[in-house]
Amino acid sequence: MEWTDEGIVLGVRRHGETSAIVELMTREHGRHLGLVRGGSGSRMRPVLQPGNSLRAVWRARLDEHLGAFVVEGLRLRAGSFLTTSHAVYAVTHLGALARLLPERDPHESVFHCLQAILDHIDDAPLTAALVVRFEIQLLTELGFGLDLEQCAATGSSTGLAYVSPKSGRAVSAEAGEEWRDRLLRLPGFLQEEAETRPPLSDLNDGFALSGYFLERHVFLPRGLPLPDARQSFVAAVVRAMPDAA
Numbered sequence: 001m002e003w004t005d006e007g008i009v010l011g012v013r014r015h016g017e018t019s020a021i022v023e024l025m026t027r028e029h030g031r032h033l034g035l036v037r038g039g040s041g042s043r044m045r046p047v048l049q050p051g052n053s054l055r056a057v058w059r060a061r062l063d064e065h066l067g068a069f070v071v072e073g074l075r076l077r078a079g080s081f082l083t084t085s086h087a088v089y090a091v092t093h094l095g096a097l098a099r100l101l102p103e104r105d106p107h108e109s110v111f112h113c114l115q116a117i118l119d120h121i122d123d124a125p126l127t128a129a130l131v132v133r134f135e136i137q138l139l140t141e142l143g144f145g146l147d148l149e150q151c152a153a154t155g156s157s158t159g160l161a162y163v164s165p166k167s168g169r170a171v172s173a174e175a176g177e178e179w180r181d182r183l184l185r186l187p188g189f190l191q192e193e194a195e196t197r198p199p200l201s202d203l204n205d206g207f208a209l210s211g212y213f214l215e216r217h218v219f220l221p222r223g224l225p226l227p228d229a230r231q232s233f234v235a236a237v238v239r240a241m242p243d244a245a
Helices: 085-098 108-119 124-141 173-182 200-222 228-240
Strands: 002-015 019-026 030-036 053-059 068-075 160-163 170-172
Touching: 002 030, 002 085, 002 108, 019 053, 019 068, 019 108, 030 053, 085 108, 085 124, 085 228, 108 124, 124 200, 124 228, 160 173, 170 173, 200 228
Parallel strands: 030 068
Antiparallel strands: 002 019, 002 053, 019 030, 053 068, 160 170
8 A cells, every 4th residue: 555645744753762653634645644764863853843744655565554654844844833832832732633533534624724824823813813714624524513604593694793602603793682692703704715814802702712612512522621732822822912912
């Protein structure tokens, strides 16, 4: 068995004296692990850092085997993360979320979302907005997608301002006025196609929205709290925002 794909490093652990088991989020083959011989050595260590993009060739005798990767660095971003706290926490949080997906189950949209975040990770507000979008996309991939396209009460696609915590469906400002204290706010950037740098208030609403449904559908059923890295990432973004004061 053999295939070649592009992958983003999610994690690495030492195996034996010189090798490493590397976890990649690949474009076409999903989250995939493989052995890299010499992966713990000084030559490969800078390449096998979370957040880096690699070209990977995977080989195994049988498909169900761990197999081995031969990797080549494509975009080695990790070195630039070390001086930016929101970037370090983002990479940790994104890796933890990606591990919620079944191994070897293709999720090309997740790969592209990860790539977009990593390509803009030096920009704190844009990174934060993309992470909220990623969390909502992950809910969809896990079978808990939100309906943010039209009002649950009227069917209208305009004037959307809230999300029902029960149904995960959008609600217009007019229809939700009476129950607004019980509804989650729907920030404007989640209703736009273009990548944007929202104000801090909208980002807070976005994290509250995605966090509520992640906790309800994904983490609480597993008996887990929301990851600490998520809270640290949000706090680091707040510190980096010009309107944080």
